[in-house]
Amino acid sequence: MENSKVQEIIEKQVLTVAKVVEEKLDDQISALDHLDSDDLEALRERRLQQMKKMAEKRSRWISLGHGDYSDIPVEKDFFSIVKASDRVVCHFYRDNWPCKVMDKHLSILAKQHIETRFVKMHAEKSPFLAEKLKITVLPTLVLVKNAKVDDYVVGFDELGGTDEFSTEELEERLAKVQVIFFEAESSLSKSGAQTRGVRQSTHSDSSDSD
Template sequence: MQKIEDLPPHTSNNTKMAGMMEKQLVAATHIIEQQLDAEIEKLDNLDNDDLDAIRRDRLAAMKKRQEKKQEWVANGHGHYTELYDEKEFFETTKKSENVVCHFYRDQFMRCKVVDKHLQILAPKHLETKFCKINAEKAPFLTERLKIRVLPTMCLVKNGKTKDYVVGFTDLGNKDDFSTETMEWRLGQAAVLEYEGDLLCPPSALRNKTVMGKKTIRGRKDDDSDSDSDY
């Protein structure tokens, strides 16, 4: 049997690194176990007053959430609506914390694809205001936001433009992307409450493969000509 000192230097280094990694893993596992034991002990020691306090906090959170839902509905959330002028756009972004506004033209078929998906997402995500505005009827706003390609979704949070979804590049660069893919992309901008894995698009989960950042955000074979310049 070969002794450690008889092995090539790189083999010895690899062995040492493996040993260090094993020790770190054991230490991390021990810390997690201690934290878990502490939480279990804390739960075991709860008395009726503690449980009542937890229930009160939970009920207060549920009540606050319900009040927020009522506020969202009062502001037109739950429906995919049309904005008819630039003034209405600014009023909407002031009233609603999360806004997804689709800039469109009637002649562009890809704008109708976006309409279809946003109509599905609007009632699902009451926390977000989904709307659209005809780019031809809002020239000042379109120029101010530097919108050059349609469809473009302007993503606004707390009154400030946070991100844009331009064309379909971020949605798989194809017309038949799923509503879940659009939901995932909007979730990346935090303009809706996304419950899935933000690091992995739904299509990758279905295929059990991990898409690289280059594939998600843009590709060399990006078919940008299929989006229409405004």
């Protein structure tokens, strides 16, 4: 008896939601039906302008190196890069397994999120920046917005604590602070990293000069 009452309540709720959705669709269809040729032309023109602006943005982003995951060999180039692009993800790394895992995911995201510049810097070859930005654990991602450091992703702690995190998990972490946007280009399919136990390395372990 109790189950039948619950079922009845659920059915009523489903019907209510369906009715609301149907009414919204009817309103949208009605609005389209009442558009005259001038309204349609205005919509078309606005859409063309939006597409033109997006094409211009894409062209500018590509000219700045967006869409590629590149190494910055000289420290001073970091400053010109963060000034030129509104959103930058910079990976401070050394030549070890954890950093190679991060490289794999970032190379995918760089192509998926053309609105953001993805770069990397060898921490041992960038002592000034490593000290200035207080880089102690590798890998570390420095997330820059409007030429200012907005956040860090340090090691794998926020990604499950191992190297088995997916590209999508890293994508969600970066999107959380809006250094990338989910609206950009195509959606990202899950890409699992190779399974292998790992310990995060510290920068102090890798070099005595820092």
